[in-house]
Amino acid sequence: MIKLETFLIVSAILFSLGIYIIIARKNVIAILMGVELILNAASLNFVAFNKYSVPTSFSGQMFSVFIIVLAACEAVVAFAIVMSMYKNFKDINADSATTMKE
Amino acid sequence: MSITLIDIFFSMSVALTIASALYTAFSSNILRSAFGLLFTLLGVALLYLFLNAGFLAALQIMLYAGGIMVIVIFAIFFTREILTTKISNPRKETLYSLLLLMISMVTLIMIIFKTDWVENNQLIGSDIRSIGQLLLNEYLIAFEMISLLILLVLIGSVSIARKAFKEAERRKLYD
Numbered sequence: 001m002i003k004l005e006t007f008l009i010v011s012a013i014l015f016s017l018g019i020y021i022i023i024a025r026k027n028v029i030a031i032l033m034g035v036e037l038i039l040n041a042a043s044l045n046f047v048a049f050n051k052y053s054v055p056t057s058f059s060g061q062m063f064s065v066f067i068i069v070l071a072a073c074e075a076v077v078a079f080a081i082v083m084s085m086y087k088n089f090k091d092i093n094a095d096s097a098t099t100m101k102e
Numbered sequence: 103m104s105i106t107l108i109d110i111f112f113s114m115s116v117a118l119t120i121a122s123a124l125y126t127a128f129s130s131n132i133l134r135s136a137f138g139l140l141f142t143l144l145g146v147a148l149l150y151l152f153l154n155a156g157f158l159a160a161l162q163i164m165l166y167a168g169g170i171m172v173i174v175i176f177a178i179f180f181t182r183e184i185l186t187t188k189i190s191n192p193r194k195e196t197l198y199s200l201l202l203l204m205i206s207m208v209t210l211i212m213i214i215f216k217t218d219w220v221e222n223n224q225l226i227g228s229d230i231r232s233i234g235q236l237l238l239n240e241y242l243i244a245f246e247m248i249s250l251l252i253l254l255v256l257i258g259s260v261s262i263a264r265k266a267f268k269e270a271e272r273r274k275l276y277d
Contacts (some may be wrong), residue, residue, distance in 0.1 A: 001109045002152055004219050006116065010149065012210035013120055014142070016203050017127045024199035027132055029177050033139050036170065037123060040146050043158075051153045055224045058232040062241055064158050065233065068165050069248055073255040075170045079177050080259035084266030086181045 007048035014041035028085065028092045032078050036071060043067045112152055119145030132178055140171045157230045 014037050021034030043064040050060025082092055089096050118141060125138035143166040150159040237245050 001105075002112050004221060005214055006112075007149065007153070008214045009211055010116055010119055012214060013207060014123055014146075016207035016210065017123050019206055020199055020203040021127050023202060024196060029174060029181070030132055030135060032177075033126060033135060033174065036139065036166075036174075037126070037142065040143065040166075044146055044149060047150060047153045047155050047158060051155075051226070052219070052221050052223075055154075055222060055226045058229060058236055059240075061155055061158055061229060061233060062236050064155070065161065065237075066244065066248060068158075068161055069252070072165050072169055073251060075173050076255055076259050077262075079173050080262040082177050082181060083263050087266040087270040092181045 004048055004052040007044060011041040011044045011048070014038070014044070026093050026095060028078075028082055028094050028097075031094060032075065032082075035074070039067055039071045115145050115148035115152075119149065133175070136171065136174050136178060139174070140167055143167050143171070154226050155229055157233055 018034045018037035018041065021037065022031050025031055025034065046060040046063045046067070050058065054060075085097055086092055122138045122141035122145060126135050126142060129135045129138060143162060147159045147162040147167070150156075150162060
C-alpha cells in the first residue's frame with residue numbers, strides 16, 4: 001500500500017484543489033491558501049520521487065527545504081500586500097483591486 | 103496480503119490530508135477553510151514521515167503549521183470583522199471551475215496509473231546528516247542566496263506595509 005503511486009495521487013489531488021481554489025475564490029487570502037496547497041503538492045512529489053528513484057542521494061529533500069522556505073517568504077510578502085490592499089480598497093476581494101496605483 | 107498497523111496509520115494520514123484539503127476548497131467560511139489547510143499541512147507532514155524525511159516533517163510542522171498558518175489567520179482577523187466571517191469566502195463560476203478541477207485531477211491520475219514507475223528499494227541512511235552535509239557543500243550558494251532573499255523579503259514587506267499605513271493616515275487627515 002505504501003508505494004509511489006499513492007503519494008503521487010495524493011499530490012495530484014492537492015494540486016487540482018489548489019488550482020480550483022485559485023480560479024474559483026474571490027478572497028485574496030483564500031487564493032493564497034490555494035498557492036500553499038500547490039506548493040505542498042510539488043514538495044510532496046519531490047520527496048516521493050527521491051525516496052523511490054534515487055534513495056541514496058537527498059537532492060529531492062533539499063528541493064523541498066527550499067520550497068518550504070520560499071513559501072514562507074511568499075506568505076509574508078502576500079500578507080504585506082493584503083494589508084496594503086485593505087487600506088486602499090477597504091476589502092480584500094480580488095475583483096475590486098482594479099488599479100495598481102492611484 | 104495482511105494489513106499491518108503501519109498500513110492503517112498510512113491510510114489514515116492519506117484520508118486526513120485529502121479530506122481536509124477538500125474542506126479547505128469547499129467551505130464557505132474562510133476561518134474554517136484556514137483550519138482545513140492547517141490539517142492538510144499536518145497530514146502532509148505525516149506523509150513525509152513515511153518517506154524517510156523526518157527533518158522535512160519537522161520543518162513542515164514548524165514553518166508551515168507554526169509560521170505560515172499564523173500569518174494567514176492573522177491576515178483573516180486583520181481584514182475582516184470577526185462576526186462577518188461566515189459569508190467571507192465567496193465562490194464564482196462554480197460550474198467551469200469544477201469542470202477544470204475534474205479534468206486536471208482525472209488527467210493526472212490517469213497518467214500516474216498508465217506509467218509503470220521503476221521503484222528502487224534501497225536502504226537509506228540518516229536524512230538529517232545528509233541534508234546538513236549537502237547544505238554546506240553542494241547547495242552552499244543556494245543556501246546563502248536564500249538567506250539574502252529572506253533579508254530582502256523582510257525589508258520589502260515592511261516597506262510595503264508602512265507605505266500603506268502612511269497613505270491611510272494622510273487620507274484620514276485630509277478628510
